[in-house]
Amino acid sequence: MKRIQLPLATFAGTLLYFGAINAAETKTPLVPLPSIDDFTHGDGWGVGVGLGVEYESAYEGSDEFELEVDPAGGVQWRTGEHIFFWAGEAIGWRTLVDDSWLFQASLGYEEGREEGDSKDGRLNGLGESGSGAELLLEVRHALGQDWRYFLDGRISTGSIGTLGIFGVGTCLACQPDGTGWEIGAVVTFHDSEFANRGFGVNAQQSIDSGIPQTDVDGGFRSVGINVNYRYYLNKNWQLFGEALYERYGSDVSDSPLSRNDYEAEIGIGFVYVF
Incomplete structure (x- = not known):
């Protein structure tokens, strides 16, 4: 599951523009x-700013790990059962329908x-993989009261391809x-x-890197487990944590770029809510 974040540098102007949040x-x-x-107090604006520290795979399929510090938080505006948000390099909208559909x-x-991204030089000659705009669509459905159990489905698509995630949570x-x-x-x-x-090697990359040319078929990618935690230290300070383990299928793990057959990360951080 991807986390969206807002660079700290953008907050100063945002706070001056929107003013103090009603306490x-x-x-x-x-x-x-x-x-x-x-981050809202019901309807209106909400702003959260903080930091997170993650220990994670350096890139998909890597056996190298790195410690990374990232900004956390976001700017939100809520009206009823709708929230419009800006976080990191993403803008979006979420809504609750009949208390059971998100x-x-x-x-x-x-x-x-x-x-x-590889300090050991294992990506030398491969160049940079594609970057681009990404549209994310997600739906969650509660299976019981208070969202104790739920189904989750997400599709991410854009110029870099399409990824689908389907799961169940508690x-x-x-x-x-x-x-x-x-x-x-x-x-x-x-x-x-x-x-x-993430895992293919085209003809030119093979020549430049010496890695065998590899074409990975679409279809099943992985199974995984993710954990999220949130705790309010007081009215303004939130502590959060997360962990992710993704086990690749054979088509991915057989790629010469897969030094590991899994990807993992663990992180902790805080957010101050204005």
């Missing part, structure tokens, strides 16, 4: 799930892999304010364009 009593979030942030659409930018010790633990199990599929973006 009213915190109301029920759009949905009580730790993975769906709601729909989300966002438009963002996905950066490509660079040769320098919320453990979750509270109406959106705090607690969320655990999900997913299966993912990709088309050949998306598959070869």
Whole structure:
């Protein structure tokens, strides 16, 4: 599951423009799930700014890991059961229907892999993989009260190909304010364009790198588990954590670019909500 983030440099102008957020009593979030942030106090504007620290695979299929510090948070505007948001390189909208259906659409930018992502030089000669605009469509459906169990489906598509994610999740010790633990199990599929973006080697890349030419078919990509956690230290400070493990299928793990047959990350961070 991808997290969307807002660069810290954009917040100063945003805060001056929108002014101080009303310090009213915190109301029920759009949905009580730790993975769906709601920085608003009911209707109106909400702004959250913070930092996250992640230990993760350097790139897809890598056996190298790196520590990375990223900005976290976002700017949101809520009206009733609708939230419009800007976070990182994405803008979007999400809405709740009949208290059991969550729909989300966002438009963002996905950066490509660079040769320098491998400190051991295992990407030398491959150049940069494709970057481009990405449309994300997501729907979640609650299977019981308070979103204790839910189904999740996402499709990401654009100039870099198409990725589909389908899963089931549960919320453990979750509270109406959106705090607690969320655990999900997913299966993912990709088309050949998306598959070869991360794991394919074309003829020119093979000549430049010495890696055998490889074409990866579309279809099944991986199975995985993801965990999200959120806790309110007080009215303004939120602590969050996340972990992800993705196990590749044989078509992906057989690629010469797959130094590992899995991808993993773990992270923790905080957000200050104005």
